[in-house]
Amino acid sequence: MTLPSAPGVLLVLDGWGHAPTSPDNAITRADTPTLDALAAKFPTAYVDASGAAVGLLPGTVGNSEIGHMVIGAGRPLEYDSLLVQRAIDNGALRGHPLLAETLRRVTDDGKALHLIGLASDGQIHAHVEHLRELLAIAAAHRVSRVWIHAITDGRDVADGTAADYLRRVEAITAEAGTGRIATVSGRGYALDKSGDLELTRLVTEAIADATGPRAASAEAAVVDAPRGDVWIEPTVVTGGAAIADGDAVLFTNFRSDRIQQLADGLLDHLAAGPRAVTALSLAVYDTRAPIPPLVPRADASGGLADELERHGLTSVRIAEKEKFEHVTYYINGRDDRPRTTEEHIRVTGDVPPDYVARPEMNLDKVTDAVVDAVARPDVDLVVANLANIDVVGHTGHAEATVRATEFTDAAVDRIRVAAQAAGRWVLLVGDHGNAEVMAKPGPDGIPRPYGGHTTNPVPAIVVPAPGAVLPEELPTGGTLADIAPTVLSLLGRPAGPAMTGRSLV
Numbered sequence: 001m002t003l004p005s006a007p008g009v010l011l012v013l014d015g016w017g018h019a020p021t022s023p024d025n026a027i028t029r030a031d032t033p034t035l036d037a038l039a040a041k042f043p044t045a046y047v048d049a050s051g052a053a054v055g056l057l058p059g060t061v062g063n064s065e066i067g068h069m070v071i072g073a074g075r076p077l078e079y080d081s082l083l084v085q086r087a088i089d090n091g092a093l094r095g096h097p098l099l100a101e102t103l104r105r106v107t108d109d110g111k112a113l114h115l116i117g118l119a120s121d122g123q124i125h126a127h128v129e130h131l132r133e134l135l136a137i138a139a140a141h142r143v144s145r146v147w148i149h150a151i152t153d154g155r156d157v158a159d160g161t162a163a164d165y166l167r168r169v170e171a172i173t174a175e176a177g178t179g180r181i182a183t184v185s186g187r188g189y190a191l192d193k194s195g196d197l198e199l200t201r202l203v204t205e206a207i208a209d210a211t212g213p214r215a216a217s218a219e220a221a222v223v224d225a226p227r228g229d230v231w232i233e234p235t236v237v238t239g240g241a242a243i244a245d246g247d248a249v250l251f252t253n254f255r256s257d258r259i260q261q262l263a264d265g266l267l268d269h270l271a272a273g274p275r276a277v278t279a280l281s282l283a284v285y286d287t288r289a290p291i292p293p294l295v296p297r298a299d300a301s302g303g304l305a306d307e308l309e310r311h312g313l314t315s316v317r318i319a320e321k322e323k324f325e326h327v328t329y330y331i332n333g334r335d336d337r338p339r340t341t342e343e344h345i346r347v348t349g350d351v352p353p354d355y356v357a358r359p360e361m362n363l364d365k366v367t368d369a370v371v372d373a374v375a376r377p378d379v380d381l382v383v384a385n386l387a388n389i390d391v392v393g394h395t396g397h398a399e400a401t402v403r404a405t406e407f408t409d410a411a412v413d414r415i416r417v418a419a420q421a422a423g424r425w426v427l428l429v430g431d432h433g434n435a436e437v438m439a440k441p442g443p444d445g446i447p448r449p450y451g452g453h454t455t456n457p458v459p460a461i462v463v464p465a466p467g468a469v470l471p472e473e474l475p476t477g478g479t480l481a482d483i484a485p486t487v488l489s490l491l492g493r494p495a496g497p498a499m500t501g502r503s504l505v
């Protein structure tokens with residue numbers, strides 16, 4: 001079916017997953033007259049946003065990086081977590097020349113290996129089981145001192161589980177016959193990506209210099225944490241060693257965005273020491289200075305940005321700072337080449353974020369920017385991310401997330417009205433689930449607040465441009481890979497040759 005071409009709006013509602021009505025579903029609990037009316041009136045699909053459909057390991061929850069990358073690429077992309085697992089399964093990591101050479105040198109010179117990464121199985125930033133392979137490889141190279149700098153989670157997994165994961169790390173070290181936990185730091189400190197260098201400094205000093213609060217054991221560092229697993233103070237475990245000149249450092253997160261500030265800060269601190277270390281990362285990081293990765297990245301070229309550029313179509317990208325990279329760098333296939341057909345608007349706020357107290361975040365400003373952009377005749381496509389549902393959902397605070405959803409609903413109404421007045425279509429889509437599951441049973445079967453992502457499908461609603469007629473129903477069985485072809489089709493263009501997704505319209 002050929003559609004008349006019209007300018008449009010691609011609106012990503014971050015963390016907007018689909019699940020049956022339930023008291024733990026913040027989306028269905030919220031009063032959302034706009035979203036309800038749009039879903040009732042316009043063609044709606046529920047598309048797969050997790051697991052193999054988007055290039056993750058089967059059954060893995062979706063996340064903002066792979067979500068936006070696949071939305072942009074128009075095809076599933078083998079994500080870093082999958083590529084790392086494959087390198088483990090096929091022995092490529094064991095046989096990796098750079099890793100082998102580094103470990104040989106560490107052993108020959110009597111130096112230590114430091115492993116730094118998130119200790120959970122949330123599978124968004126890291127997987128604790130990757131340590132099993134890395135420690136086995138270190139043991140095979142007879143590295144006698146392996147120090148683990150564990151970052152506690154409490155966000156991608158239930159809060160209060162840090163001690164369980166640290167015990168799992170200790171069990172893995174016992175099995176490998178090498179490795180000891182040297183420091184423990186909450187991800188709020190270690191994985192800050194807001195640019196708060198004070199947080200990074202505390203972690204850096206614990207890891208590099210073994211200075212800061214001390215605890216008798218890794219578990220002792222996390223028991224009765226007053227602010228939860230996310231905010232475990234960077235702590236040195238008794239007996240833990242600082243990083244010495246000649247040591248090797250391997251960052252074990254596979255996702256780059258939240259580890260890069262720490263990696264940059266730590267390597268700067270060591271260089272200023274001066275301590276010369278060999279630094280490696282499990283996957284490719286977007287750090288200031290490149291770190292040699294053990295597993296390369298998938299090619300994500302030929303996506304929406306490339307197709308828009310090829311057709312000479314202009315786009316404006318809008319999000320607040322929490323999701324700005326997602327509607328620029330990630331949706332463009334982790335490509336930060338400036339494009340003359342693109343304009344980027346990063347909305348910032350005046351108040352420090354307190355997502356529970358202010359679930360509206362800076363949505364008014366984001367909406368203002370979107371409304372301004374949709375009125376511009378020189379803009380073919382407006383791409384915006386409304387962050388609230390995901391960001392507030394991560395607090396695990398159901399009431400605040402219900403309010404975040406209601407604020408989002410009102411913003412969608414403003415955007416839809418403005419878009420239609422400007423003759424535009426609007427495609428609404430989630431990038432992964434989150435807020436539709438705000439509680440999960442703990443090991444004791446009692447439900448606990450849950451702020452993590454999910455494997456649920458996400459809604460995709462197409463609001464046609466005024467006067468355009470769309471099929472009444474969208475096909476079932478779609479995935480996020482269908483979004484770029486749908487956007488191009490609504491813009492009156494064919495899907496790009498690299499895209500395997502199919503237009504929903």
Ligand SMILES: O=C(O)[C@@H](CO)OP(=O)(O)O
Nearest residue numbers: 063064065124156258390
């Ligand atoms: O905040 C993050 O880093 C992750 C969860 O760990 O969420 P998202 O994929 O939505 O960025």
Ligand SMILES: [Mn+2]
Nearest residue numbers: 014015064431
């Ligand atoms: Mn997201």
Ligand SMILES: [Mn+2]
Nearest residue numbers: 015064390394
């Ligand atoms: Mn998220």
